[in-house]
Amino acid sequence: MAAFYVENASSTYNYAQLHLARGFTNFYKGRARVPKFKRKGRSESFTLAASAARLVGSHHVRLSRIGDIKTYESMRKLYRHLARGTGRIVSVTISECRG
Secondary structure, eight states: OOGGGGGSOHHHHHHHHHHHHHHHHHHHTTSSOOOOOOOTTTSOEEEEEGGGEEEOSSSEEEETTTEEEEOSSOOHHHHHHHHHTSOOOOEEEEEOOOO
8 A cells, every 4th residue: 555545535536436437438438538647737636525525614615634725716605505404515626726
């Protein structure tokens, strides 16, 4: 096992496999080209399961193992849906833009 494996949540690796499987499925059905390996630094993003994230305020999300992150867009509408019980978080994708 690699040393960095324990630093990340297990759902991160599960979602990476799901995205790769979806890429090959789209290729075999003729909807896309062959999936390519994306080297580190080009598209910095990862996906977490819903249990690893929760809203703290209208502009902050708390992620397990990372802490609070300020969001670009307001989460007020999502916050109200969660409070009423009419919505739920299924997964969270984090991407880095401009450092």
